[in-house]
Amino acid sequence: xxxxxxxGPNLNLLGEREPAVYGATTLSDINTRLEQLARSSGHHxxxxxxxxxxxxxxxxxxxxxxxxxxxxxxxxxxxxxxxxLRDALxxxxxxxxxxxxxxxxxxxAFRHHSYFSDLARGVxxxxxxxxxxxxxxxxxxxxxxx
Ligand code: DQA
Numbered sequence: 001x002x003x004x005x006x007x008g009p010n011l012n013l014l015g016e017r018e019p020a021v022y023g024a025t026t027l028s029d030i031n032t033r034l035e036q037l038a039r040s041s042g043h044h045x046x047x048x049x050x051x052x053x054x055x056x057x058x059x060x061x062x063x064x065x066x067x068x069x070x071x072x073x074x075x076x077x078x079x080x081x082x083x084x085l086r087d088a089l090x091x092x093x094x095x096x097x098x099x100x101x102x103x104x105x106x107x108x109a110f111r112h113h114s115y116f117s118d119l120a121r122g123v124x125x126x127x128x129x130x131x132x133x134x135x136x137x138x139x140x141x142x143x144x145x146x
Pocket of ligand 1: 010101
């Protein structure tokens with residue numbers, strides 16, 4: 001199967017950005033780990049980060065003709081603002097899991113609402129970088145036997 005991992009704005013700074021909130025693991029550490037896990041179970045995983053809303057939207061739109069089977073997305077700050085990215089995920093109708101490194105519910109009130117959670121297969125938050133691995137395990141078990 002083919003899995004797409006999308007990271008939203010400022011996640012390129014992981015490791016140096018507010019490490020007390022987001023941890024010391026870098027984005028490339030996360031992506032490398034996910035690629036290894038997917039490969040070791042015979043699947044293909046592609047990761048992309050962008051600070052631009054339209055680039056994430058275009059990537060989601062492309063996922064359908066490309067035959068992506070599952071999306072794992074941390075929309076970052078767009079979680080709380082982007083009707084457009086939500087609409088893109090609804091349009092392509094590819095199952096997705098929403099991931100947040102931090103426990104958004106234990107933070108400022110403006111982080112409590114997500115434009116994605118009601119469309120997501122599941123939501124993982126507060127478990128740091130490991131949350132992406134749990135999401136991948138869930139994605140793979142929902143796709144198998146591929
Ligand atoms: C985040 C939480 C968001 O509220 C924040 O804007 C982020 C990262 C997380 O992974 O914890 O950039 O999605």
